[in-house]
Structure formats: C-alpha cells, structure tokens
Amino acid sequence: MTRAAVEAGFEQFVDDAIRATAEAFAVGNALGGTDGPPGVVDRLVSNSAAVERSVVQPELESYRRDVLAQFDAVLDAVESPEPWDAHADRVLELDRYRVAMRDSLSSSRRETVESALLDRQRGLADAVAPMVSADADAFWPAVTETLSVSEARTVVDDHFEFTRPLEAFPDAFAFATTVDPADVLGGLGGLLAGGLPTLRVEFTDEAARAMRRAEERVSEQAHREIDRRF
Known part of the structure; x- marks a missing residue:
C-alpha cells in the first residue's frame, strides 16, 4: 500500500515540475540557434503557441513517462531481495539522461557519466526505502512517520531533483527533436511550409534554464509543505 x-x-512532484517547466520554457530561446530556410524559424517563433502545443508539450509528456517509468524500476529494486546491481541495467536503460548523452563522448567519459547517473538513482532508492516500508498509506504521512524534518528536506533537495546531471556534466547531453514546419503551423501556414525540410532543434540550454526555474518553484512548495506537516 505504501x-x-x-x-x-x-x-x-513530477507533474508540478513539468507544469512549471512548460510555463518557464521560451520557444524563442529554444529556436534561436536553429538553422533552417530563411523565414521558417521566424515563422515558427511567431507561432510559439503552435510550437508549444505540437512540440514542447509532447516532449514534456515523453519526459514525464520516462521519469515515472524509471522511478517504478527504482521501487522494484527497493522492494526486491536482490542487490541493487541486479537492477542497475534496467534502471540505467530507462534513464532519460543516458538516452540524451552526446554521441561524441569518449567511452571513458560515457562510463563516468553513466556511473554518476546510476549513483543518483541509487541515492533516490536509499532515500525512499524507509517510506516504502512505512505503515502509512499516503505520501506525507509516510514521510512524517519515517523521516525527521532535516531528512525530509534532504530528500527534496538531493533526490527529488532533475537538473543535477546537467550541472555536473554540462557538455555531456543534447536534448533535441525534429520539427516539421508544415505539421506545426497547420492550415494555410502549413500549406505555405509544405515541402520544406524538417528542422533539427537542440534545446538543451533552454531546457536546463526552464527546468532549473521549475525545480526552484516546486522545491519551495515542498519545503512549505514540510513546514506544515512537521
């Protein structure tokens, strides 16, 4: 039950972070460095609502699914009698940061980053294990039953976070997608954009900025809830 x-x-927590990221994400910043046919990028920027609906929201929803699937694998490891190493491959396979690692990374650099990503998830597993074993059947009662105030704050600050890999390895990841101008613009705009090539949009910097803003916001909310609960 717990x-x-x-x-x-x-x-x-993830849903709040996704919502805050969407609010902080600036399409113009993400498209700013994109190469494309003259005028097409400008047209996409001027139709930022369509880009948000057709590109940004699906990307965020995909990220949400991946994060929750990986957390499910982490909880499987917490509840399993097998050691953590028996679950490591599955946990790493579901890591969105691993998928986003740049192809240009050397094998030794890749191993370093993957090891850090696994350590991050193992820390999360250790942090939530007491709550999984609690008798409470709701999240915050499980927190107050098993953790002190300082421990609860540590869980929020050190484990319910999403941007630390970007801070630790700022050159290691590339968040990118392809954009078909005709699909995004739709209607007459789509007809005018028909036949244009798809654009590869890398939005790593803007994703990092928006996620940090979102993380600060939901962290503050969580700390207020901790103050209320304890």
Whole structure:
C-alpha cells in the first residue's frame, strides 16, 4: 500500500515540475540557434503557441513517462531481495539522461557519466526505502512517520531533483527533436511550409534554464509543505 503512496507523491512532484517547466520554457530561446530556410524559424517563433502545443508539450509528456517509468524500476529494486546491481541495467536503460548523452563522448567519459547517473538513482532508492516500508498509506504521512524534518528536506533537495546531471556534466547531453514546419503551423501556414525540410532543434540550454526555474518553484512548495506537516 505504501509503495502506491510513494509513487503518488513522486508523481505529483513530477507533474508540478513539468507544469512549471512548460510555463518557464521560451520557444524563442529554444529556436534561436536553429538553422533552417530563411523565414521558417521566424515563422515558427511567431507561432510559439503552435510550437508549444505540437512540440514542447509532447516532449514534456515523453519526459514525464520516462521519469515515472524509471522511478517504478527504482521501487522494484527497493522492494526486491536482490542487490541493487541486479537492477542497475534496467534502471540505467530507462534513464532519460543516458538516452540524451552526446554521441561524441569518449567511452571513458560515457562510463563516468553513466556511473554518476546510476549513483543518483541509487541515492533516490536509499532515500525512499524507509517510506516504502512505512505503515502509512499516503505520501506525507509516510514521510512524517519515517523521516525527521532535516531528512525530509534532504530528500527534496538531493533526490527529488532533475537538473543535477546537467550541472555536473554540462557538455555531456543534447536534448533535441525534429520539427516539421508544415505539421506545426497547420492550415494555410502549413500549406505555405509544405515541402520544406524538417528542422533539427537542440534545446538543451533552454531546457536546463526552464527546468532549473521549475525545480526552484516546486522545491519551495515542498519545503512549505514540510513546514506544515512537521
């Protein structure tokens, strides 16, 4: 019963972060360095609402699914009698940062980053393990039953976070997608853009900026909830 409660609490945190990221994300910043046919990028920027609907929101939803799937694998490891190493490959396979690692990384650099990503998830597993074992059937009661105030703050600051890999390895990741101007613009704009090649848009810097803003916001909310609960 408590696993479901921990999942629900983490999912709420992720949903709040996704919502805040969407609000902070600036399409113009993301498209600013994109190469494309003259005028097409400008047309996309001027139709930022369409880009948000057709590109940004699906990317965020995909990120949400991946994060929650990986957390599910982490909880499987927490509840399993097998050692962490038995679950490491599965946890790493589901890591969105691993998928976003640049192809240009050397094998030794890749191993360093993957090791750090696994350590990050193992720390999360250790942090939520007491809550999974609690008798409470809701997230915050499980927190107050098993953690002190300082421990709860540490969970939020050190483990319910999303941007630390970007800070630790700023050159290691590339968040990118392809954009078909005709699909995004739709209607007459799509007809005018028909036949144009798809654009590769790398939005790593803007994603990092928006996610940091979102992380600050949801962290403040979580700390206020900790103050209220303890």
